[in-house]
Amino acid sequence: MVARVRTRIGSLARFLPADTGLWLRWYNSAGWMPTQREQAEQERQRADRLAKYLRSQGVDPDSLS
Numbered sequence: 001m002v003a004r005v006r007t008r009i010g011s012l013a014r015f016l017p018a019d020t021g022l023w024l025r026w027y028n029s030a031g032w033m034p035t036q037r038e039q040a041e042q043e044r045q046r047a048d049r050l051a052k053y054l055r056s057q058g059v060d061p062d063s064l065s
Helices: 037-056
Strands: 007-015 018-026
Touching: none
Parallel strands: none
Antiparallel strands: 007 018
């Protein structure tokens, strides 16, 4: 059986100096779903944390392939 994922669209008001307006965003039972830009930033931060951890363990992440 395949679990159903329910997504909906909602409005989000943003009041930032360079980004003001009403935006439509997807959300599900867990909350707002990240945009592609937000998801890319989260993935970059995760990669940075992993690289920092590897360095603390004496592993150079840049030498891994």
